[in-house]
Amino acid sequence: MAIHFIGSEQSAMEKGILAPSSSLPPPVILTQDELKKIAAYKAVEYVESGMVLGLGTGSTAKHAVARIGELLHQGKLKNIVGIPTSKMTHEQAVSVGIPLSDLDSHPVLDLAIDGADEVDPYLNLVKGRGGSLLREKMVEGACKKFVVIVDETKMVKHLGGSGLAMPVEIIPFCWKFTAQRLQNLFEDAGCVAKLRTFGEKVEPFVTDNGNYIVDLYFKKDIGDLKVASDSILRLAGVVEHGMFLDMATTVIIAGELGVTVKNKYGFIGYNSMRQLTSILVGSCKSAMELWRKKETVVLRTVLRQRWREYHAFHSTDIKPDKLMGVINSSSKTHFNVNKNDITKVLLRNNEFTLLRQRQYSRECTVRPWSHSQFMRNYCANTRTPSLVRSISSQAPKEPRKKANETKKDISTVEDPFDSPTYNIPEKPLSFTEGSSYSLLIIAGLGVTAASAYAVSKEFIFEPKEYKIFGKALKRVQDDVEDELKKIAAYKAVEYVESGMVLGLGTGSTAKHAVARIGELLHQGKLKNIVGIPTSKMTHEQAVSVGIPLSDLDSHPVLDLAIDGADEVDPYLNLVKGRGGSLLREKMVEGACKKFVVIVDETKMVKHLGGSGLAMPVEIIPFCWKFTAQRLQNLFEDAGCVAKLRTFGEKVEPFVTDNGNYIVDLYFKKDIGDLKVASDSILRLAGVVEHGMFLDMATTVIIAGELGVT
Helix, strand or coil, X not given: CEEEECCCXXXXXXXXXXXXXXXXXXXXXEEHHHHHHHHHHHHHCCCCCCCEEEECCCCCHHHHHHHHHHHHHHCCCCCCEEEECCHHHHHHHHHCCCCECCCCCCCCEEEEEEECCEECCCCCEECCCCCCHHHHHHHHCCEEEEEXXXXXXXXXXXXCCCCCCEXXXXXXXXXXXXXXXXXXXXXXXXXXXXXXXXXXXXXXCCCCCCCEEEEEECCCCCCCHHHHHHHHHCCCCEEEECEECCCCCEEEEEECCEEEEEEHHHCCCXXXXXXXXXXXXXXXXXXXXXXXHHCHHHHHHHHHHHHHHHHCCCCCCCCCCEEEEEECCCCCCEEEEEHHHEEEEEEXXXXXXXXXXXXXEEEEEECCCCHHHHHHHHHHCCCCHHHHHXXXXXXXXXCCCCCCCCCCCCCEECCCCCCCCEECCCCHHHXXXXXXXXXXXXXXXCHHHHHHHHHHHCCCCCHHHXXXXXXXXXXXXXXXXXXXXXXXXXXXXXXXXXXXXXXXXXXXXHHHHHHHHHHHHHHCCCCCCEEEECCHHHXXXXXXXXXXXXXXXXXXXXXXXXXXXXXXXXXXXXXXXXXXXXXXXXHHHCCEEEXXXXXXXXXXXXXXXXXXXXXXXXXXXXXXXXXXHHHHHHCHHHCCEEEECEECCCCXXXXXXXXXXXXXEECCCCCCCHHHHHHHHHCCCCEEEECEECCCCCEEEEEECCEEC
């Protein structure tokens, strides 16, 4: 597209576009690519020697990369390090002599320069139509300053307003299913989702990360961009989207009348206003207008949490650390009350009266929401696990176990050293040294077995024999645990009926359910069953036992899924994926009408992460150390340690069925609000999915010593 450009001879010569002449030149027609070059050269003026630079991808960014290489060759720039956002940019940077590194070595960058496909009035962007949106977001999100270069045709009133594609990177597994869910998500905006293809054979376009891209086309405004962003990221199967919200610090626009520079600090964008309002609410009355106009969704959430705080105390003696409330007035002004200011708390019907005193006395009334009003909003919004924990914390505590009461021991096995049968002690490896060995063994195993064992193996004086015995008991305990899993799995299969479409889980527990379903099919007790496996391993097992298989593209809604779990909290939230199949498990089990979880009692925890074992997060291999460090920093207050999962003697990274890595997170403390933690993880560019399955399980079957619960 040709655009008329009218400018001075001097400015045009500076850009290397016009040749000098003795008279004023006539109007010059500049192509769109030449306008991009003007903007790119202007952006490179921000580059200084010694900087670490993010090098963008696309038809606009290539001019900036070429210009940086030219200045390095001329000696006008020195000690520059570039971080490319794609393989194509990597090749170009090498060709022009820019030294390169990566995010693992340089987790903080000074500046990034890149183009954009759309820019709204608040400097929010759509990027990624060139296919590198994920790596671009990782690199440009790590920069102190992000300069965007565009021509004026890229300016829109709202993102998606150009009628062109908004890209979303997804995993290839059941891509039709994911594309349909994306389209349904924005049905009100007239969304159409299309797989990006190329070539005469119309093959799927594959990103540098081995994923597909689905392009979304909108007929209407999609509304709140932050809500839209989170909604997309919460879909299992989505890797990243092309909305770059609140990231650009400067936008350089080349147009008919010259170059325009817009800076982020020149106005408060929508997302910046959201952050500002979050800080001011409760302490600044002037922020109320912002709340009423733009933040109604957040306001409902805050009020819901405040109702929880009121609900959590009933005694007039309790003085909460910070009581956030709503003054009983038409304006509903928010305020904070410190516990030191509260001299008395009175409960009258459904109101709390607080008497505050600092320099003067003042009385104000706080009215919490009614229960019915709370439930309406509770059902209309996503359930907050911390909210449920606070409300349920009022339930009476279980009676304490008596000191002399012991669990019933139902495990009986053969002595590994051919002695008569005995009962396994609950903690066989906790024996004390010396002669107390004999006393405890006599009490736990029986006088005859212990005496025979001590004589024949010199157990008391030979600690190495005790190690052998411990290993034998460990094998026995593993067998008992496996039997408990089998009991729970058989119970779960009772939910299966003929004609169902089933999600088939992965792991040491789910394998028993798959085997049982195959057995019932072979016996003719089940008919017309269709299975959707969650991993290649489950696929192979299901084929071996004769279960007919399909996929989510053909069956987007399942009747039932059966799978195990690594942790289950009191509210049936789960940690899954220590077997490595968390992403496909979440896709399949999230599409089920009913999800039955089978575990043994050792998997029950007070809070997720409380077992001390790993909470897995699937990430892309690109700069995995950078992503792992960001995950660890995210939960620094919980004492988080992030470790890459490895296998084999060579300690190679474990690779999922989707070609990604897994970072295991270990926590020393409770991570707090699970919903907030979930969204925080998913917002990190480079994260594909995490192992928290929140509000998904409908039934949990627990096999323990006393039977099945």
